[in-house]
Amino acid sequence: MRPLLRAGVAVVLMAMVLPMAAPCAQEAARDRITPANVATLRPVLTLRTGSAQPHLAAPVAADGLLFVLTPFPHHLLALDPASPTAPLRWRHVPEADGRAAGQACCGASGGVTAAGNRLFLATLDGRLTALEPATGSVLWDSRAADPGAGETLGAAPLVVGDRLFLGNAGDDFGVRGWIGAWEAPTGRPLWRRYTTGPDSDVGIGPDFRPHHHADQGRDLGQASWPPSAWRQGGGGVTGPILWDPTLGLLFHGTGHAAPWNPARRPGDNKWTAGLFARDPETGMARWFDSISPHDPHALGSATANALVELSWQGRPRRLLIHPDPNGRVYLLDPASGEMLSAEPFAPVNSTTGVDLANGRPQWNGAKLLDANGILREVCPGRPGAVGGEPDFSRDTGLFYIPASLLCMDIEFRDAAYIRGTGYTGANIRLGTAPGAPRGALVAWDVAAARAAWRVEEPFPLGGGALATAGGLVFYGTRDGALKAVDARSGQLLWRFDLGTGAVSRPVGFLGRDGRPYLAILAGDGRGAGREIDPRDASADSGLAHALRGLPPPREAGGVLYVFGLP
């Protein structure tokens, strides 16, 4: 009798408790977007930005608020997606230097970063501003770049502690690249290191220990250029800068050498088209890896990097993953810069391989030209095989790269440096074999150094990929689709028609109500406001022609979508 009573009480108690536990489980299910519920995502907020330019800067979420930076001339909007009726908290319109409107090319867009209860805004026309996120009031304001020289700010700054790190854009205008540090609370500039020039400018000192022999020498940033050509050498730090807390180093890629025509700049053109590891205190370089010496196709290496910890060839290691515009995924040792792997993730014919011992690519002689003339069907084509910011998922061990599979015909011609004007020296036609896909989402198995699967896209991908903890990968396409694929298999689970192409990275965040949201800023600049004539095959650096067949977007300008679960 007594054991039965005890069991009955347990059952009754469980019956009382379990129903209470059930809502908790449901609560837990609504904390993240998973393959199970992704199909139920629906837009909770839609906002038209009114700008016809390409929307490259991803929104930033902090404290449940979403901060959206529209293309130049910028508006910075602070939105609360949890209150769909009156989402706009404040709007900040920085004073715009109109000259930068003609320099909004090539992936440069400015950006905003939220860190340490501050908002840091880098505008395309070179203004660095710190704002109060709650009210949008300006804390400090500083000039970082000069659009009169063609110099712009390419991406959002990196904030680590009380330091702010930022690089410039403007390789296509012959601007000398640099990375700089500011004091985050006050905006006081701390140091600036250049990509070309004497060692003192570049930050090469006694601590510099490059892994490969060719990167050792004095004043190589001058010596590997024709006299004074390094002053218009390019190499801008246009992509995101990566911070490694373990090693205490900054990693960043440097952009392509200027001008595009390699015949105008014989030599290895250090330190463009490579990867730097720098000391954040002083900016002095710790090591450098030259990815494309002499940069014969002017692709550069200023793409986003990632630090991962996984088992490489049997033992666990920290690896720096660098997907390069030349179509290869480089795996490097972040401490020394040693190259461990460099396998292609896209069809590549400009190189036949990479000599890992000395870090130099093995160029395909048929795709090299060091004189004026035309090179046909060079793969990958400009601006490179990496279409947008990749993302890594620890759960799957896959690195998701939005890729552009275009190849190019490039014709090198003379170029004259005129301050503030395009300094390219080449004409480009982009295309690919008929019927072949122009883009793909490549899921790169880092440990195995090969692609696990790929989702082919009819058009090159321009925006970044977002790998969520819930096992999904989100990315936007140029034909106006926001897609969610299973992170393991690549199977398409959800698709939403944005009405205009997406060339920025989707952002996932938890709102003030603790619920998960997904935001994407769509707008690819193909509306009538931008005045590109696709009858010229080289329009928009060849991209307009590479996108032929893409119907005009439904939306005239940019649109911000915020999705939530029901």
Added chain:
Amino acid sequence: MKPWHAALLSLLLLAGCKRETRQARLDPAVAEAMDSVATLPIGINGRPPPVLLAMGEPYRSNAYQLSQGKRLYAWFNCQGCHTDGGGGSAPALMDGWWRYGPDAVSIFLSIRDGRPNGMPAFRERLTTEQIWQLTGYLQSLGATSSTAATPGRNDSMQTRPGENRVPSMSRLPSPHEGGP
């Protein structure tokens, strides 16, 4: 040859053909006078310098001047932003749509003085004559009909049909589809 044949030929000599004259050096007084453009206050349109009309508007109708404009278009990095007329970080020049008007004065001013949204000023970098040559060439680029003076294709990569194939330009097939 009978005398009247010679007389006829000499008469034709007087007629000349303005389309084909090549003038290597401009008279300095004329060159200076070509800068005197009277602008409307809004910075768009205005009166071209009278000396230009007196010369018969050579920059629009003379084959040599148009070919010089085409050469300057490449030499002064116009292709860096405007590509071959299709645009990129700068507006297209071959679609016949002109932000500041299609007339020669507006285009001249855009090049000489720059425009607010990123067009640099070239007054310090080009002579006035060269700016007029560029103006004439740009007008032929955005034109809907071609004349005998319009330049042909360049001996370089074919990104679009030559200017003298306007207005029969249609969407080019991809080079990888067997197009040009």
Added chain:
Amino acid sequence: MSEALEQRDLRDTALDEVLLESRLARTWHTPPGWVGFFTTVDHKRIAVRYIVTAFAFLLLGGVLALLMRLQLSRPEAGLIGPDLYNQIFTVHGSTMMFLFAVPVMEAVGVLLVPLMLGTRNIAFPRLNAFSYWIYLAGGLVLWVAFVLDVGPDVGWFAYVPLSGPQYSAGKRADIWAQMITFTEIAALAIAVEIVVTVLKQRAPGMSLDRIPLFVWAMFVTSFVVILAMPAVVVASTALILDRLVGTHFFNPAEGGDALLWQHLFWFFGHPEVYIIFLPAVGMISSILPTFVRRPIFGYLPLVLALIGTGILAFGLWVHHMFTTGLPRVGESFFTASSMAIAVPSGVQIFCWLATIWLGRPVWRVPFLYILAFFFTFVLGGLTGVMVASVPLDTQVHDTYFVVAHFHYVLVGGAVFPLLAAVTYWFSKMTGRMMSERLGRWSVALLFIGFNFTFFPMHILGLQGMPRRIYTYQADLPWGGMNLFVSLCSLALAAGFLLFVWNALRSARAGEAAGDNPWGAATLEWATSSPPPPYNFTRIPVVRSANPLWDDGGALPVASGLSVNRRELLITTTAEARPEARETSPRDSAWPFWAAIATTIMLVCSIFTPWAVVWGSIPVAVTLVGWFWPRGTPEDDS
């Protein structure tokens, strides 16, 4: 009786001499006045017209040359600007090569070949007329364009990329390219006529080994024309397409080749100079026997040399391209072949020297021109062998050395024989002799003026003076010699003017000539001076290579040709046995109209490609009119 005379199939056997001549004259004559001017198909009238027009172009080209010499006489003379100078040297070269040299040689062939062969008219007489009008149109297109400042300025061979759409603005290069089309149609037409005439219309008994050497030369030349001209037509058409329509024949960036132009042009261009030279050689071979009073020495070697030259001429063209970076084995081959062609030329010269040696010279003006030819052409040939060598050519390419070389071979090798021929056959065509005294003065002025004008250019070239420069600086060492050359060019000009004056004056008031004032051997001297429209009262029969010498005053004749219809005798190809009677076309205006339609089509196609489509309709209409059957019974055997 008159009814019998009007009978359609009346033959010349039925009539006596006087009546026959008057009936034939009626059948074959060209109406006077403008009607006859535009409708004639008489090869002699067309040929004389051709020759006069060509000499007019020679004088025009000469004026341009004098302008060039005037500009170059002093350093930085400042008389002619660079643009006009470019047009001047281009039009000078194009006029001399395309509007004078080739047409005049063809025209002398058109004039003499039927007469030498003993036939009544050339084959395809309406095509002959068409050829003249097309030639005249081409010349007018070039010169009117030049006068209007649209003259081509890219050199007479118009290399791409200079003449391509990027570097040659406007329509100037298109004018040049279309002028090529005109003149090549004209030359091809005549070449076809001559080949057919020589093969099928020879006098009975004129077997292949009895054909006069001038006729052999024209025959070989015609084959060279037929095989070489298409190359330049292709080249100029491709150039127009590149410029007008945007094709990429010569655009290396899109798969074309700039060197393709040079190959196509010089594949024509080298045989072109043999098209000019071979008829001149033929003239020499036909004139020389008369002035040494013996038959030519080495008839067979001369014929073989003609054929050999014609064939070898197609294997030399790359010697114009030695500085383009071609593979060495190619350069070696073309050096060898360029030197090899001196062999048949040498054979000819030795045969002529032997003829002179074995004969008794008559020191009349044509013979003096031949002597001038020997000296000048051999000197030019020697410098030719020099520039056939790649290292030397690399040094002197595009300098005045080459200018001197080709003027020596062209003036020496073509113009002097031409002037000899004009002097010689002038009496045949006009019935009057050219003045011997003025002729001797002409020879002297031309010979001395030419040598003193062009010999120093060898030195100037070796001193580094480039071609086609409109001026040069005072500190270069060329000034003195240029001044000397310019002054001597006045003597050369005076020689030409004197020749022209001699011709014009003698045509009106010269000493009367009989049928055979020189005592020559070939058939054209068997008929009156000037020849009647029907050439020969009865077709002569030939029993040797020098019929007038061997048969004395009594030349056998063939009879049986129709009197009231235009008829000529067709003979077999090798043995020249009579085969058929062929009707020869009557006067017609359709060739003129077809030429007008073609001209309009070609000129408009400079401006728009649609002209070819729409313009071909009038051309088709005129051709339909031309070929409309007339109900003439053909081929009465």
